[in-house]
Amino acid sequence: MKLLTRIALLSCLIFSVYACNDQRKAKNYNEKTQVDDQALPFLQKGIQSGNAEVKLSELALKNSQNxxxxxxxxxxxxxxxxxxxxxxxxxxxxxxxxxxxxxxxHNRILTSLTTKTGADFDKEYMQVMVHDHEKAIGLFETVTDNTDKKINDLADKTLPKLREHLKEANAICAKLK
Incomplete structure (x- = not known):
């Protein structure tokens, strides 16, 4: 009997831990997200990478002389x-x-950039901008055919700006070499 009780408790514990790792949870535990598996990482990664671009660029405003x-x-x-x-x-x-x-x-990148100055800072910042915009374009392209029209429209609207950012970042990088 004790063995069955322990097995039952262990099973409950395992299922509880697994349930805590659900990436599709909403802010309110009674609600489920209203996006598909394609749009969920797009929204979450899009927000985080955008936040990173802002933080890194705020640092560039302070540290760059260019x-x-x-x-x-x-x-x-x-x-x-x-x-x-x-x-x-x-x-x-x-x-x-x-x-x-x-x-x-991006926290690691931000920490690394805070130790750089002058041309070293400029080169690393611009290389990060090129790399991040290549990744962002790939991320936004994953949802251009999403069934959620608002997600699709936002991606379609944003992609030309991301491509322009990448073009400008590449041009600046070329001048820094």
Whole structure:
């Protein structure tokens, strides 16, 4: 009898731990997200990467002496703040758990950039911008045919800006070499 009780308790514990790892949970535990498995990571990663672009660009405004990089950084702050609001509003309406702050990878990058100055800072910041925009374009392209029209429309609206950001970041990087 004790063995059956222990097995039952262990089973409950395992299922409880597994249930806690559900990525599709909504803010309110009684609600389920209203997006598919394609749109969920798009919204969550889109918000986090946008937050990271803003944080990194705020640092660039303070640390860079290059006027072109400062202008680029200000454009990043403006565009990604606006896009972040749109993504957050959409995620909220779809009951998606909205991530706070930036992800671990971007925290590491931010820490690394805070130790750089001058040309070293400028090169690393711009390389990160190129890399992040390549990833963002790929992320946004995954939902251009999503069944949720609002998600699809937001991706279609944002992609040209992301491509322009990438083009400008590549041009600035080429000048820094």
């Amino acid at each position: 006027v072109e990089i400062k202008q680029f950084a200000q454009m990043m702050i403006n565009d990604h703040t606006q896009n972040g609001k749109e993504l957050t509003d959409l995620a909220s309406k779809r009951k998606v758990n909205i991530p706070d702050g930036i992800d671990t990878e």
